Each structure stands twice: as C-alpha cells, then as structure tokens.
Amino acid sequence: MQSKTLSNQFIFNEKIDPEALFSLYTDDFSYIEEIFATTLQHFDADFSMLQLAYENGSTEDLKKAIHKIKPTFGYTGLLDIQQSCKQFEDQCAAAHEISEVADNYTSIKNLLLEGRDIIEKDYSRLKVFNANPI
Numbered sequence: 001m002q003s004k005t006l007s008n009q010f011i012f013n014e015k016i017d018p019e020a021l022f023s024l025y026t027d028d029f030s031y032i033e034e035i036f037a038t039t040l041q042h043f044d045a046d047f048s049m050l051q052l053a054y055e056n057g058s059t060e061d062l063k064k065a066i067h068k069i070k071p072t073f074g075y076t077g078l079l080d081i082q083q084s085c086k087q088f089e090d091q092c093a094a095a096h097e098i099s100e101v102a103d104n105y106t107s108i109k110n111l112l113l114e115g116r117d118i119i120e121k122d123y124s125r126l127k128v129f130n131a132n133p134i
Contacts, residue, residue: 010129013118016077024075030130036123039072043116046072050112054098054105062101063092066108073115081115084108 010029012018025032046069053061070085088101088108095101 010126012077013122015080015118016122017079018077020074020079021077029126033123033126033130035075036119036126039076039119040116040123043069043072043119047112047116050109057098059092059095059098059101062098062105063089066092069112076115076119078115078118081111084111 009027012021021032025035046065050062050065050069053065066085066089070082070089073079073082073085085108088104091101091104098105
C-alpha cells in the first residue's frame, strides 16, 4: 500500500519540498494555508528590515534581519532558500564592511522575493483547494 503524502493530494510548486511540509503538518492543508497566510502577512515588514539594515551599512543588523526571515522558508518548504539565508547570515557575521556582502545581498534579496511569489501563488491555490474538498 502506498503511503499518503501531501504530493498525492496537492501539487505544490516544484521548489517547495512536499516531504518537509508533510513532516511538519501531515496532511492538514488548512493549517498549511494558515502558515502561508501568516508568512505573507509578516514578509514585507521583515523584508523592509533587511533592506534598511543594508541601506544603513550595518552587517550586524543585516545578519539579524536575515536570521529572522530564514525560518519562514523552512516552515513553507522552501528549504533551498532557507539554506541560502543561512549562508548569507554566515557571510554577514564574517564581514567587516557592507561592501563585502553587496553582491550576495542583491542575490539573496531577489531569492527572497522569488520565494514570496512562490508562497503567494501556492497560498492562492491552497485557498481554492481547501474551499473545494474532494
């Protein structure tokens, strides 16, 4: 008998790890919808803190901002983005000047925005899916 996983019921974006979501939420799609909604509610404020830290030239504040936003991507199954956040956090911790992380800042910022877009699209699809149970 085949085990029941999220991927058998709802097809998430290919960048979302359905097994990671299953390990956190089993097949509670309503709760996953809530998690995605909460993530989206807080994303802009957290992202703004990241941008402000960079604009102020503070590698310490940048490290704190990326540390705060990093778990978001684990909770939503975007494990590659979470790992990229961890790497950027480590780079910020080692940097003495903001210029040392400038190129990586641009990359992580774009990656975070891509992650937000993925979450938004799957959140919209989850709302429809949950409103129309099989």
